Every structure is written in C-alpha cells, then in structure tokens.
Amino acid sequence: xxxxxxxxxxxxLTVVLAPLVGGLLFGLDRKLTARLQGRVGPPLVQxxxxxxxxxxxxxxxxxxxxxxxxxxxxxxxxxxxxxxVWQQDLLLLVFTLGFAAIALVMGSFSVRSPYSHFGGQRELxxxxxxxxxLLLTAVAVYFRTGTFLVSGIxxxxxxxxxxxxxxxxxxxxxxxxxxxxxxxDLAACEHAHQELVRGIYTEYSGPYLAxxxxxxxxxxxxxxxxxxxxxxxxxxxGVLLAVAxxxxxxxxxxxxxRVTWPVMLRLVWASCLTLVLANxxxxxxxx
Amino acid sequence: xxxxxTARVKSPWIMHFDCGSCNGCDIEILACLTPLYDVERxxxxxxGNPKHADVLVVTGAANRRNARVLRNLYEQMPEPKLVxxxxxxxCSGGVFHQCPNILGGVDKVIPxxxxxxxxxxxxxxxxxxxxxxxxxxxxAA
Numbered sequence: 001x002x003x004x005x006x007x008x009x010x011x012x013l014t015v016v017l018a019p020l021v022g023g024l025l026f027g028l029d030r031k032l033t034a035r036l037q038g039r040v041g042p043p044l045v046q047x048x049x050x051x052x053x054x055x056x057x058x059x060x061x062x063x064x065x066x067x068x069x070x071x072x073x074x075x076x077x078x079x080x081x082x083x084x085v086w087q088q089d090l091l092l093l094v095f096t097l098g099f100a101a102i103a104l105v106m107g108s109f110s111v112r113s114p115y116s117h118f119g120g121q122r123e124l125x126x127x128x129x130x131x132x133x134l135l136l137t138a139v140a141v142y143f144r145t146g147t148f149l150v151s152g153i154x155x156x157x158x159x160x161x162x163x164x165x166x167x168x169x170x171x172x173x174x175x176x177x178x179x180x181x182x183x184x185d186l187a188a189c190e191h192a193h194q195e196l197v198r199g200i201y202t203e204y205s206g207p208y209l210a211x212x213x214x215x216x217x218x219x220x221x222x223x224x225x226x227x228x229x230x231x232x233x234x235x236x237x238g239v240l241l242a243v244a245x246x247x248x249x250x251x252x253x254x255x256x257x258r259v260t261w262p263v264m265l266r267l268v269w270a271s272c273l274t275l276v277l278a279n280x281x282x283x284x285x286x287x
Numbered sequence: 288x289x290x291x292x293t294a295r296v297k298s299p300w301i302m303h304f305d306c307g308s309c310n311g312c313d314i315e316i317l318a319c320l321t322p323l324y325d326v327e328r329x330x331x332x333x334x335g336n337p338k339h340a341d342v343l344v345v346t347g348a349a350n351r352r353n354a355r356v357l358r359n360l361y362e363q364m365p366e367p368k369l370v371x372x373x374x375x376x377x378c379s380g381g382v383f384h385q386c387p388n389i390l391g392g393v394d395k396v397i398p399x400x401x402x403x404x405x406x407x408x409x410x411x412x413x414x415x416x417x418x419x420x421x422x423x424x425x426x427a428a
Contacts, residue, residue: 041328042328042329043297050330059365203338
C-alpha cells in the first residue's frame with residue numbers, strides 16, 4: 001500500500017481533486033454568506049467561472065520575479081498538501097506552508113505598488129500571529145503521540161481532540177486567519193471589500209490572479225484536513241469536524257468586523273498561545 | 288457558447304470610476320449591490336482595481352482634468368474589457384455639455400460599449416446595461 005506507484009497515484013488524485021473540493025467550498029462560502037446577508041448569492045460553481053475567466057484574460061506582467069513568486073506560492077502549497085497525504089513530517093509541513101505564505105509576501109514586495117506593499121506588510125503581521133501557534137501545535141501533537149509523522153498520528157486509537165482540546169480551539173482561531181476571514185482579514189479577503197485597492201493581489205492580473213486563487217483552494221483543503229486530523233478515526237468524524245469548523249468560520253466572518261493589526265496580534269497571541277501552552281502543561285503534568 | 292465565453296459572461300467584475308458625477312448615479316450603482324438587487328447573483332463583483340476588472344463603469348462627464356486618469360485606468364484593464372457610460376452626463380456631458388472645462392461624454396476619451404441614460408440612471412436600467420454589455424461580450428467571442 002505504500003509503494004512508489006501508490007504514492008504517485010495518490011499525489012495525482014490529490015492534485016486533481018483538491019482544487020475541485022476547494023473551489024466548491026469557496027462557492028458554498030459565497031452562497032451561504034449571501035444567504036446570511038439576505039441575498040440570493042452567486043451559483044455554487046461561481047469560483048470556477050471566475051478562475052476560468054481570469055485564465056483567459058490578457059497576460060500583463062509587471063516583472064518576471066513577481067510571477068515566479070505566484071508560481072512558488074502555488075507549488076509550495078501543493079507540496080505541503082502532498083506532505084500531508086503522503087503522511088510525512090508535520091513540522092516540515094508547517095515550515096513549507098510558512099514558506100508558501102512568505103512567497104506570497106515576497107511577490108507583493110517585488111513590485112513598486114504601495115498598495116501591494118501594504119498588503120505584504122499586513123500578510124507578514126498575520127504570519128507573525130499564527131506561525132508560532134502552528135509550530136506549537138506540531139509540538140503538542142509530538143507530546144501526545146511521540147512522533148511528528150502524520151502516519152504516527154493516524155495510528156492513534158483515541159482521537160487527538162480528547163487530549164488536545166485547547167490546541168484544537170487555538171487551531172480553529174488560526175483557521176480564521178488562514179481562510180482570510182473577518183475579523184482577521186487584514187491583508188486581503190476573498191470577498192473583495194476593496195481594502196487598500198486589493199492588497200497583495202493588486203498587481204496580479206488575469207492568469208496570475210487565477211493561479212493564486214487556485215492556490216487558495218488547495219490551502220483551504222489543507223488547513224481543513226489539518227483540522228480533520230484531530231479526529232482521524234473513523235475518517236468521516238474528521239470530515240464532520242472540518243465541515244463544522246468551516247461553517248463556524250462563516251458565521252464568525254459574517255458577525256464580526258475587521259480589527260487592526262495590533263489588536264489581531266494581541267488577541268491571537270493572548271488567546272492561542274495561552275490555550276496551547278495550557279494544554280501542553282496539562283499533558284506534561286498528567287501524563 | 289463556449290466554456291470560456293460562458294465563464295466571461297458569468298463573472299463580470301466591475302470597476303466604478305466617478306468622473307465628477309453629482310453622486311446621483313454613483314448611489315444607484317451601489318444600490319445594485321444591496322440585497323434588493325444583489326447583482327452578485329450574476330457573478331458581478333464591484334472590485335476597486337482596474338487590473339482585475341472586466342467592465343469599467345463610468346459616471347459623470349469627462350473633463351480636461353480627469354481625462355488622463357480615465358484613460359490610464361482604461362489602459363490598465365486587461366483584454367477583453369467593456370466600458371459602460373452610466374447616466375446622462377457620462378453619455379453626452381448632460382447639463383454640463385457646453386461648460387469650458389467639459390470635453391463631453393466619456394466616449395470623447397475612451398471607447399464606450401454601452402450607454403445607460405437617465406438622471407440619475409435607475410438600478411434596473413444599470414442592470415439592463417450590464418446584460419446588454421454581456422450580450423456584446425458573448426457575441427464578440
């Protein structure tokens with residue numbers, strides 16, 4: 001079951017199916033958000049229309065480096081997703097995902113638009129807020145299972161959620177930032193609220209914006225899969241957990257206003273770091 | 288209609304530029320985005336960036352000062368793109384048409400695909416204009 005052929009087939013399936021699932025989730029997001037606001041909302045497949053349209057628009061490039069970073073973002077997000085489905089190292093996954101976010105920031109800094117720079121700075125602030133928590137989550141998982149390998153987590157009989165409930169809560173808060181949802185949608189959110197033009201996406205247009213959009217689909221599937229990892233057996237419990245987290249995000253998104261970056265840093269660090277460290281302390285003292 | 292054309296018709300992102308309109312038409316354009324008219328159900332998003340936009344919606348008459356900005360915004364939009372002139376001022380200069388600083392309608396500066404007359408143009412008329420623009424897009428491709 002772990003031969004190179006199997007791993008290759010698994011990789012191909014992931015690369016093909018993940019954007020389909022991610023795109024539909026984005027469509028569901030827009031539909032439900034519209035319903036929550038008393039609107040009809042776009043069709044479920046709207047994200048696919050958007051990306052297809054963008055892909056066939058005129059190619060306008062500011063400079064070559066800018067495009068390299070857009071591709072790097074997509075490739076690195078896919079790489080982190082593959083690390084998950086191949087059941088590799090969780091720590092490596094966190095670092096690869098961090099590098100993907102950095103690629104997006106580097107892209108925004110490689111052009112001269114001040115709006116792009118603003119978006120990049122804010123993206124860095126978000127990275128500063130969630131990266132320590134993600135890292136500590138991996139550490140907490142190691143504390144509980146004795147391994148950083150995803151395969152080791154999947155061999156656990158009891159769900160991680162039972163012994164790491166506070167870590168899970170912190171991860172759900174981080175999900176708000178990763179999904180670019182209110183109140184932490186500082187850099188640029190999906191719903192085009194017209195913040196500082198378009199933040200990091202300002203200078204990307206046509207096919208390159210489509211690339212970033214598809215990368216977001218992969219990223220959404222990845223972070224939801226990480227959530228699902230907390231209740232890996234039976235597999236449908238993990239899926240239910242991820243779906244519940246997704247809907248919770250939508251409700252939070254529609255009922256909160258955006259905060260400024262110092263407030264975000266204070267909120268996320270105070271709540272998430274406390275949660276994760278408390279959970280770690282409990283594990284250390286009890287086990 | 289091919290798949291790409293369908294996608295184009297289903298996802299027109301608009302950018303609104305106010306050429307010195309009295310805000311009458313601007314308010315009506317924003318009204319289209321409210322739950323009552325909800326143009327997002329047609330995939331229309333009001334996006335504040337010419338590099339992402341498909342349809343440039345212009346209100347107000349073109350004058351010597353803003354013609355440069357208008358042309359700049361138009362040139363930043365990637366093909367295929369459409370321009371909608373919303374309101375009498377944007378169509379012909381309206382009540383300002385003989386003022387010394389006014390060039391006339393928006394079409395004196397950039398090519399216009401759809402004219403939506405009215406002072407102010409009603410949301411229904413604006414949505415009708417977008418539908419007309421999309422028919423042009425579908426026919427052209």
